[in-house]
Amino acid sequence: MAVPKKNQVIGLDIGSQSIKLVEIDHGKKGRILKNFGIIGLPPDAIVEGSIKEMEIVASAIKTLYRNLKIKNKNVATSISGYSVIVKKIEMSDRDESELETSIQSEAEQYIPFDINDVNLDYDILRTGAETTENAKEKGEKSASGKMEVMLVAAKKDVVEDYVSLLQLSGLNPAVLDVDAFALQNAFEASAAEPEGCYALVNVGAEELGINAIKDGVSMFSRDSSYGGNQITEAIMSQFDVAFAEAEKIKLGGEKLEKEKSALEEIFTSVITEWVQEIKRALDFLATSYPDENIQKIMLSGGSSRIPGFRKYLELETNLPVEELNPFANLLINEKVFDSKYLSYMASQAGVAVGLALRSIGDK
Numbered sequence: 001m002a003v004p005k006k007n008q009v010i011g012l013d014i015g016s017q018s019i020k021l022v023e024i025d026h027g028k029k030g031r032i033l034k035n036f037g038i039i040g041l042p043p044d045a046i047v048e049g050s051i052k053e054m055e056i057v058a059s060a061i062k063t064l065y066r067n068l069k070i071k072n073k074n075v076a077t078s079i080s081g082y083s084v085i086v087k088k089i090e091m092s093d094r095d096e097s098e099l100e101t102s103i104q105s106e107a108e109q110y111i112p113f114d115i116n117d118v119n120l121d122y123d124i125l126r127t128g129a130e131t132t133e134n135a136k137e138k139g140e141k142s143a144s145g146k147m148e149v150m151l152v153a154a155k156k157d158v159v160e161d162y163v164s165l166l167q168l169s170g171l172n173p174a175v176l177d178v179d180a181f182a183l184q185n186a187f188e189a190s191a192a193e194p195e196g197c198y199a200l201v202n203v204g205a206e207e208l209g210i211n212a213i214k215d216g217v218s219m220f221s222r223d224s225s226y227g228g229n230q231i232t233e234a235i236m237s238q239f240d241v242a243f244a245e246a247e248k249i250k251l252g253g254e255k256l257e258k259e260k261s262a263l264e265e266i267f268t269s270v271i272t273e274w275v276q277e278i279k280r281a282l283d284f285l286a287t288s289y290p291d292e293n294i295q296k297i298m299l300s301g302g303s304s305r306i307p308g309f310r311k312y313l314e315l316e317t318n319l320p321v322e323e324l325n326p327f328a329n330l331l332i333n334e335k336v337f338d339s340k341y342l343s344y345m346a347s348q349a350g351v352a353v354g355l356a357l358r359s360i361g362d363k
Protein backbone atom coordinates (compact mmCIF):
# COMPACT_ATOMS: atom_id res chain seq x y z
CA MET A 1 0.00 0.00 0.00
CA ALA A 2 2.80 2.44 0.81
CA VAL A 3 3.57 4.17 -2.45
CA PRO A 4 6.62 6.44 -2.16
CA LYS A 5 5.58 10.04 -2.60
CA LYS A 6 7.74 10.52 -5.66
CA ASN A 7 5.86 7.70 -7.41
CA GLN A 8 2.39 9.06 -6.70
CA VAL A 9 0.28 10.22 -9.59
CA ILE A 10 -2.75 12.40 -10.14
CA GLY A 11 -5.71 10.48 -11.62
CA LEU A 12 -7.17 12.36 -14.57
CA ASP A 13 -10.20 10.86 -16.30
CA ILE A 14 -10.71 12.76 -19.54
CA GLY A 15 -14.32 11.89 -20.35
CA SER A 16 -16.38 13.19 -23.23
CA GLN A 17 -18.63 15.26 -20.96
CA SER A 18 -16.20 16.20 -18.22
CA ILE A 19 -12.71 15.79 -16.82
CA LYS A 20 -12.44 14.31 -13.35
CA LEU A 21 -9.35 14.71 -11.16
CA VAL A 22 -8.50 12.69 -8.06
CA GLU A 23 -5.49 12.89 -5.77
CA ILE A 24 -4.89 10.26 -3.13
CA ASP A 25 -2.27 10.29 -0.39
CA HIS A 26 -0.94 7.09 1.09
CA GLY A 27 -0.90 7.65 4.82
CA LYS A 28 -0.10 5.39 7.77
CA LYS A 29 -3.77 4.70 8.43
CA GLY A 30 -4.66 4.09 4.80
CA ARG A 31 -5.46 5.94 1.64
CA ILE A 32 -6.60 9.49 2.07
CA LEU A 33 -8.70 11.42 -0.42
CA LYS A 34 -6.70 14.60 -0.85
CA ASN A 35 -8.40 16.21 -3.83
CA PHE A 36 -11.38 15.70 -6.08
CA GLY A 37 -12.60 18.00 -8.82
CA ILE A 38 -14.55 17.98 -12.03
CA ILE A 39 -14.77 20.38 -14.96
CA GLY A 40 -17.22 20.23 -17.85
CA LEU A 41 -16.25 20.19 -21.51
CA PRO A 42 -18.19 21.58 -24.47
CA PRO A 43 -20.14 18.85 -26.33
CA ASP A 44 -17.75 18.33 -29.27
CA ALA A 45 -14.36 18.70 -27.60
CA ILE A 46 -14.00 14.93 -27.16
CA VAL A 47 -16.01 12.52 -29.23
CA GLU A 48 -16.10 8.86 -28.24
CA GLY A 49 -12.68 8.96 -26.69
CA SER A 50 -10.93 10.93 -29.40
CA ILE A 51 -9.74 14.48 -28.78
CA LYS A 52 -11.17 16.96 -31.29
CA GLU A 53 -10.39 20.28 -29.58
CA MET A 54 -6.91 19.98 -28.12
CA GLU A 55 -6.60 23.62 -26.94
CA ILE A 56 -10.00 23.67 -25.23
CA VAL A 57 -9.37 20.43 -23.39
CA ALA A 58 -5.86 21.51 -22.33
CA SER A 59 -7.18 24.77 -20.98
CA ALA A 60 -9.87 22.90 -19.00
CA ILE A 61 -7.17 20.68 -17.47
CA LYS A 62 -5.08 23.74 -16.55
CA THR A 63 -8.09 25.41 -14.94
CA LEU A 64 -8.87 22.30 -12.92
CA TYR A 65 -5.24 22.08 -11.75
CA ARG A 66 -5.22 25.75 -10.82
CA ASN A 67 -8.57 25.68 -8.98
CA LEU A 68 -7.56 22.66 -6.92
CA LYS A 69 -3.99 23.95 -6.41
CA ILE A 70 -2.46 20.65 -7.50
CA LYS A 71 1.34 20.51 -7.39
CA ASN A 72 2.08 17.00 -8.64
CA LYS A 73 2.52 17.06 -12.41
CA ASN A 74 2.74 13.29 -12.86
CA VAL A 75 -0.54 12.12 -14.29
CA ALA A 76 -2.25 8.80 -14.87
CA THR A 77 -4.90 8.97 -17.54
CA SER A 78 -6.80 6.47 -19.63
CA ILE A 79 -8.16 5.86 -23.09
CA SER A 80 -11.29 4.01 -24.14
CA GLY A 81 -13.64 3.37 -27.01
CA TYR A 82 -13.04 2.05 -30.50
CA SER A 83 -9.36 3.06 -30.51
CA VAL A 84 -8.37 0.50 -27.91
CA ILE A 85 -8.82 -3.23 -28.03
CA VAL A 86 -8.58 -5.40 -24.97
CA LYS A 87 -8.64 -9.10 -25.58
CA LYS A 88 -7.71 -12.24 -23.75
CA ILE A 89 -5.96 -14.62 -26.14
CA GLU A 90 -4.55 -18.12 -25.96
CA MET A 91 -1.31 -19.17 -27.58
CA SER A 92 1.15 -22.03 -27.43
CA ASP A 93 3.31 -21.84 -24.34
CA ARG A 94 6.57 -19.91 -24.56
CA ASP A 95 8.91 -18.03 -22.29
CA GLU A 96 8.80 -14.30 -21.83
CA SER A 97 11.54 -13.39 -24.28
CA GLU A 98 9.94 -15.56 -26.97
CA LEU A 99 6.61 -13.93 -26.23
CA GLU A 100 8.18 -10.49 -26.54
CA THR A 101 9.45 -11.24 -30.05
CA SER A 102 6.36 -13.07 -31.29
CA ILE A 103 3.51 -11.07 -29.78
CA GLN A 104 3.28 -8.71 -32.74
CA SER A 105 2.64 -11.48 -35.26
CA GLU A 106 0.35 -13.38 -32.87
CA ALA A 107 -1.68 -10.26 -32.18
CA GLU A 108 -2.25 -9.42 -35.82
CA GLN A 109 -5.21 -11.77 -36.23
CA TYR A 110 -7.10 -10.24 -33.31
CA ILE A 111 -6.75 -6.60 -34.22
CA PRO A 112 -8.95 -4.87 -36.78
CA PHE A 113 -6.31 -2.20 -37.47
CA ASP A 114 -2.97 -2.32 -39.24
CA ILE A 115 -0.56 -3.74 -36.67
CA ASN A 116 1.88 -0.93 -37.47
CA ASP A 117 -0.70 1.65 -36.38
CA VAL A 118 -1.08 0.35 -32.83
CA ASN A 119 0.88 0.30 -29.60
CA LEU A 120 0.82 -3.21 -28.21
CA ASP A 121 0.92 -4.12 -24.59
CA TYR A 122 0.34 -7.46 -22.92
CA ASP A 123 0.20 -9.20 -19.61
CA ILE A 124 0.63 -12.94 -19.01
CA LEU A 125 -2.48 -14.14 -17.17
CA ARG A 126 -1.52 -17.80 -16.98
CA THR A 127 1.42 -19.78 -18.26
CA GLY A 128 0.89 -23.10 -20.06
CA ALA A 129 1.76 -24.98 -16.86
CA GLU A 130 -0.81 -22.97 -14.91
CA THR A 131 -3.63 -23.63 -17.39
CA THR A 132 -2.82 -27.34 -17.23
CA GLU A 133 -2.87 -27.21 -13.43
CA ASN A 134 -6.17 -25.36 -13.53
CA ALA A 135 -7.72 -27.92 -15.87
CA LYS A 136 -6.60 -30.71 -13.53
CA GLU A 137 -8.15 -29.00 -10.55
CA LYS A 138 -11.42 -28.80 -12.40
CA GLY A 139 -11.16 -32.49 -13.23
CA GLU A 140 -10.96 -31.90 -16.98
CA LYS A 141 -9.38 -34.77 -18.88
CA SER A 142 -7.47 -32.86 -21.52
CA ALA A 143 -5.61 -29.68 -20.83
CA SER A 144 -4.67 -27.32 -23.64
CA GLY A 145 -1.35 -26.39 -22.07
CA LYS A 146 -1.73 -23.05 -23.76
CA MET A 147 -0.78 -19.80 -22.17
CA GLU A 148 -3.31 -17.00 -21.62
CA VAL A 149 -2.31 -13.48 -22.43
CA MET A 150 -4.19 -10.22 -22.03
CA LEU A 151 -3.60 -8.16 -25.11
CA VAL A 152 -4.09 -4.41 -25.18
CA ALA A 153 -3.76 -2.66 -28.52
CA ALA A 154 -4.22 1.09 -28.69
CA LYS A 155 -4.17 3.18 -31.85
CA LYS A 156 -0.90 5.10 -31.98
CA ASP A 157 -2.44 8.35 -33.15
CA VAL A 158 -4.91 8.36 -30.23
CA VAL A 159 -2.16 7.56 -27.71
CA GLU A 160 -0.03 10.33 -29.20
CA ASP A 161 -2.95 12.75 -28.89
CA TYR A 162 -3.34 12.03 -25.17
CA VAL A 163 0.39 12.44 -24.62
CA SER A 164 0.40 15.74 -26.54
CA LEU A 165 -2.67 16.92 -24.63
CA LEU A 166 -0.99 16.39 -21.27
CA GLN A 167 2.23 18.00 -22.45
CA LEU A 168 0.28 20.96 -23.77
CA SER A 169 -1.27 21.21 -20.31
CA GLY A 170 2.21 21.34 -18.77
CA LEU A 171 1.94 17.86 -17.29
CA ASN A 172 3.87 14.63 -17.42
CA PRO A 173 2.01 11.59 -18.80
CA ALA A 174 3.30 9.03 -16.30
CA VAL A 175 0.76 6.20 -16.71
CA LEU A 176 -1.51 5.50 -19.65
CA ASP A 177 -4.29 3.13 -18.68
CA VAL A 178 -7.57 1.91 -20.14
CA ASP A 179 -10.90 3.12 -18.63
CA ALA A 180 -12.07 -0.44 -17.99
CA PHE A 181 -8.92 -1.39 -16.04
CA ALA A 182 -8.87 1.85 -14.06
CA LEU A 183 -12.45 1.22 -13.02
CA GLN A 184 -11.58 -2.36 -12.10
CA ASN A 185 -8.78 -0.98 -9.94
CA ALA A 186 -11.25 1.31 -8.16
CA PHE A 187 -13.65 -1.60 -7.69
CA GLU A 188 -10.95 -3.79 -6.15
CA ALA A 189 -9.89 -1.03 -3.79
CA SER A 190 -13.43 -0.27 -2.69
CA ALA A 191 -15.23 -3.61 -2.62
CA ALA A 192 -15.79 -5.57 0.56
CA GLU A 193 -15.31 -8.81 -1.38
CA PRO A 194 -13.39 -8.22 -4.61
CA GLU A 195 -12.84 -11.96 -5.19
CA GLY A 196 -15.43 -13.64 -7.40
CA CYS A 197 -17.18 -12.90 -10.68
CA TYR A 198 -18.52 -9.43 -11.35
CA ALA A 199 -19.65 -7.43 -14.33
CA LEU A 200 -18.52 -3.82 -14.10
CA VAL A 201 -20.72 -1.58 -16.20
CA ASN A 202 -19.83 2.07 -16.85
CA VAL A 203 -22.40 4.25 -18.59
CA GLY A 204 -20.94 7.66 -19.41
CA ALA A 205 -22.03 10.33 -21.84
CA GLU A 206 -20.93 8.59 -25.03
CA GLU A 207 -19.69 5.19 -24.04
CA LEU A 208 -21.04 2.13 -22.35
CA GLY A 209 -18.23 -0.07 -21.07
CA ILE A 210 -18.59 -3.61 -19.81
CA ASN A 211 -15.80 -5.49 -18.06
CA ALA A 212 -16.43 -8.95 -16.68
CA ILE A 213 -13.87 -9.96 -14.10
CA LYS A 214 -13.04 -13.04 -12.14
CA ASP A 215 -10.80 -12.85 -9.07
CA GLY A 216 -9.22 -9.65 -10.31
CA VAL A 217 -8.66 -10.79 -13.88
CA SER A 218 -10.67 -9.45 -16.78
CA MET A 219 -12.42 -12.20 -18.76
CA PHE A 220 -13.97 -9.96 -21.33
CA SER A 221 -14.35 -6.27 -21.90
CA ARG A 222 -15.91 -4.04 -24.50
CA ASP A 223 -17.00 -0.45 -25.07
CA SER A 224 -20.00 0.47 -27.21
CA SER A 225 -21.33 3.79 -28.47
CA TYR A 226 -24.19 4.16 -26.02
CA GLY A 227 -24.58 6.68 -23.22
CA GLY A 228 -26.39 9.60 -21.68
CA ASN A 229 -25.99 11.76 -24.77
CA GLN A 230 -28.49 9.53 -26.56
CA ILE A 231 -31.09 10.78 -24.10
CA THR A 232 -29.94 14.40 -24.29
CA GLU A 233 -30.09 14.29 -28.10
CA ALA A 234 -33.56 12.75 -28.10
CA ILE A 235 -34.73 15.53 -25.74
CA MET A 236 -33.17 18.15 -28.04
CA SER A 237 -35.20 16.99 -30.99
CA GLN A 238 -38.39 16.18 -29.07
CA PHE A 239 -38.55 19.54 -27.26
CA ASP A 240 -36.59 21.57 -29.80
CA VAL A 241 -34.06 22.83 -27.27
CA ALA A 242 -30.27 23.26 -27.24
CA PHE A 243 -27.88 20.76 -25.64
CA ALA A 244 -27.48 22.55 -22.29
CA GLU A 245 -31.23 22.97 -21.87
CA ALA A 246 -31.80 19.32 -22.79
CA GLU A 247 -29.27 18.24 -20.14
CA LYS A 248 -31.19 20.25 -17.56
CA ILE A 249 -34.48 18.65 -18.52
CA LYS A 250 -32.84 15.21 -18.36
CA LEU A 251 -31.43 15.83 -14.89
CA GLY A 252 -34.81 16.79 -13.50
CA GLY A 253 -35.29 20.47 -14.24
CA GLU A 254 -38.72 22.05 -14.45
CA LYS A 255 -41.11 19.96 -16.48
CA LEU A 256 -44.64 20.35 -17.65
CA GLU A 257 -47.03 17.47 -17.18
CA LYS A 258 -47.19 16.71 -20.91
CA GLU A 259 -43.41 16.76 -21.15
CA LYS A 260 -43.14 14.21 -18.39
CA SER A 261 -44.62 11.36 -20.37
CA ALA A 262 -42.57 12.19 -23.47
CA LEU A 263 -39.47 12.21 -21.27
CA GLU A 264 -40.32 8.88 -19.71
CA GLU A 265 -40.76 7.40 -23.16
CA ILE A 266 -37.29 8.58 -24.13
CA PHE A 267 -35.79 7.17 -20.92
CA THR A 268 -37.49 3.83 -21.45
CA SER A 269 -36.43 3.39 -25.04
CA VAL A 270 -32.78 4.30 -24.41
CA ILE A 271 -32.53 2.28 -21.19
CA THR A 272 -33.92 -0.70 -23.08
CA GLU A 273 -31.07 -0.44 -25.60
CA TRP A 274 -28.48 -0.33 -22.80
CA VAL A 275 -29.98 -3.31 -21.05
CA GLN A 276 -30.05 -5.29 -24.31
CA GLU A 277 -26.38 -4.46 -24.90
CA ILE A 278 -25.46 -5.63 -21.39
CA LYS A 279 -27.50 -8.79 -21.82
CA ARG A 280 -25.73 -9.56 -25.11
CA ALA A 281 -22.40 -9.27 -23.29
CA LEU A 282 -23.62 -11.54 -20.48
CA ASP A 283 -24.87 -14.09 -23.02
CA PHE A 284 -21.52 -14.06 -24.76
CA LEU A 285 -19.82 -14.57 -21.43
CA ALA A 286 -22.09 -17.48 -20.53
CA THR A 287 -21.17 -19.17 -23.82
CA SER A 288 -17.43 -18.51 -23.53
CA TYR A 289 -17.19 -19.33 -19.82
CA PRO A 290 -19.96 -21.83 -19.08
CA ASP A 291 -18.50 -22.57 -15.62
CA GLU A 292 -18.51 -19.00 -14.40
CA ASN A 293 -21.48 -17.20 -12.91
CA ILE A 294 -21.61 -13.47 -12.54
CA GLN A 295 -22.66 -12.80 -8.96
CA LYS A 296 -23.32 -9.10 -9.20
CA ILE A 297 -23.39 -6.18 -11.62
CA MET A 298 -21.57 -3.10 -10.37
CA LEU A 299 -22.69 0.15 -11.94
CA SER A 300 -20.81 3.35 -12.49
CA GLY A 301 -20.79 6.35 -14.82
CA GLY A 302 -23.05 9.38 -14.54
CA SER A 303 -25.73 7.90 -16.79
CA SER A 304 -26.14 4.80 -14.66
CA ARG A 305 -28.19 7.11 -12.42
CA ILE A 306 -30.96 7.54 -14.98
CA PRO A 307 -34.15 6.81 -13.05
CA GLY A 308 -35.32 3.25 -13.51
CA PHE A 309 -32.15 1.89 -15.11
CA ARG A 310 -30.82 -0.04 -12.14
CA LYS A 311 -34.14 -1.69 -11.36
CA TYR A 312 -34.81 -2.57 -14.98
CA LEU A 313 -31.34 -4.10 -15.37
CA GLU A 314 -31.93 -6.16 -12.24
CA LEU A 315 -35.26 -7.36 -13.54
CA GLU A 316 -33.94 -8.29 -16.98
CA THR A 317 -30.75 -10.03 -15.87
CA ASN A 318 -31.98 -11.59 -12.65
CA LEU A 319 -28.78 -10.41 -11.00
CA PRO A 320 -28.25 -8.06 -8.11
CA VAL A 321 -27.20 -4.64 -9.37
CA GLU A 322 -25.33 -2.22 -7.13
CA GLU A 323 -23.64 1.10 -7.56
CA LEU A 324 -19.87 1.10 -7.23
CA ASN A 325 -18.71 3.62 -4.66
CA PRO A 326 -15.07 4.39 -5.45
CA PHE A 327 -14.74 6.48 -2.28
CA ALA A 328 -15.81 3.61 -0.02
CA ASN A 329 -12.43 2.63 1.41
CA LEU A 330 -10.77 6.03 1.35
CA LEU A 331 -10.23 8.12 4.46
CA ILE A 332 -12.22 11.29 3.98
CA ASN A 333 -12.01 14.45 6.01
CA GLU A 334 -15.60 15.63 6.26
CA LYS A 335 -14.44 19.17 6.97
CA VAL A 336 -12.87 19.28 3.52
CA PHE A 337 -15.37 17.27 1.48
CA ASP A 338 -19.12 17.53 1.74
CA SER A 339 -20.37 13.96 2.00
CA LYS A 340 -23.56 14.71 0.05
CA TYR A 341 -21.50 16.12 -2.79
CA LEU A 342 -19.22 13.08 -2.82
CA SER A 343 -22.17 10.67 -2.90
CA TYR A 344 -23.63 12.63 -5.78
CA MET A 345 -20.32 12.46 -7.63
CA ALA A 346 -19.48 8.85 -6.74
CA SER A 347 -20.91 7.48 -9.98
CA GLN A 348 -18.66 9.71 -12.08
CA ALA A 349 -15.47 9.36 -10.06
CA GLY A 350 -14.68 5.65 -10.49
CA VAL A 351 -12.19 5.84 -13.34
CA ALA A 352 -10.36 8.82 -11.81
CA VAL A 353 -10.03 7.09 -8.41
CA GLY A 354 -8.71 3.95 -10.09
CA LEU A 355 -6.16 6.05 -11.96
CA ALA A 356 -5.09 7.94 -8.84
CA LEU A 357 -4.30 4.59 -7.21
CA ARG A 358 -1.74 3.77 -9.88
CA SER A 359 1.87 4.73 -9.40
CA ILE A 360 4.79 5.59 -11.64
CA GLY A 361 6.22 2.42 -13.07
CA ASP A 362 2.82 0.75 -13.42
CA LYS A 363 1.87 -0.28 -16.91
Ligand SMILES: Nc1ncnc2c1ncn2[C@@H]1O[C@H](COP(=O)(O)OP(=O)(O)OP(=O)(O)O)[C@@H](O)[C@H]1O
Pocket residue numbers: 014015016017018019048049203204205206207208227228229247250251300301302303304305306307347348
Ligand atom coordinates in the same frame (compact mmCIF):
# COMPACT_ATOMS: atom_id res chain seq x y z
N1 LIG B 1 -27.84 12.04 -11.70
C1 LIG B 1 -27.78 11.76 -12.99
N2 LIG B 1 -28.81 11.14 -13.60
C2 LIG B 1 -28.74 10.84 -14.90
N3 LIG B 1 -27.72 11.14 -15.71
C3 LIG B 1 -26.66 11.75 -15.16
C4 LIG B 1 -26.63 12.10 -13.78
N4 LIG B 1 -25.46 12.70 -13.54
C5 LIG B 1 -24.80 12.73 -14.70
N5 LIG B 1 -25.51 12.18 -15.68
C6 LIG B 1 -25.12 12.00 -17.09
O1 LIG B 1 -23.95 11.23 -17.11
C7 LIG B 1 -23.11 11.60 -18.20
C8 LIG B 1 -21.75 11.96 -17.66
O2 LIG B 1 -21.24 10.83 -17.00
P1 LIG B 1 -19.67 10.55 -16.94
O3 LIG B 1 -19.01 11.67 -16.22
O4 LIG B 1 -19.52 9.20 -16.39
O5 LIG B 1 -19.31 10.60 -18.49
P2 LIG B 1 -17.91 10.89 -19.20
O6 LIG B 1 -16.86 10.12 -18.49
O7 LIG B 1 -17.69 12.36 -19.30
O8 LIG B 1 -18.20 10.35 -20.66
P3 LIG B 1 -17.64 9.05 -21.44
O9 LIG B 1 -17.04 8.13 -20.44
O10 LIG B 1 -18.83 8.47 -22.11
O11 LIG B 1 -16.64 9.61 -22.40
C9 LIG B 1 -23.80 12.75 -18.88
O12 LIG B 1 -24.51 12.27 -20.00
C10 LIG B 1 -24.74 13.28 -17.79
O13 LIG B 1 -25.88 13.90 -18.33
Ligand SMILES: [Mg+2]
Pocket residue numbers: 015016204205351
Ligand atom coordinates in the same frame (compact mmCIF):
# COMPACT_ATOMS: atom_id res chain seq x y z
MG1 LIG C 1 -16.13 8.14 -18.63
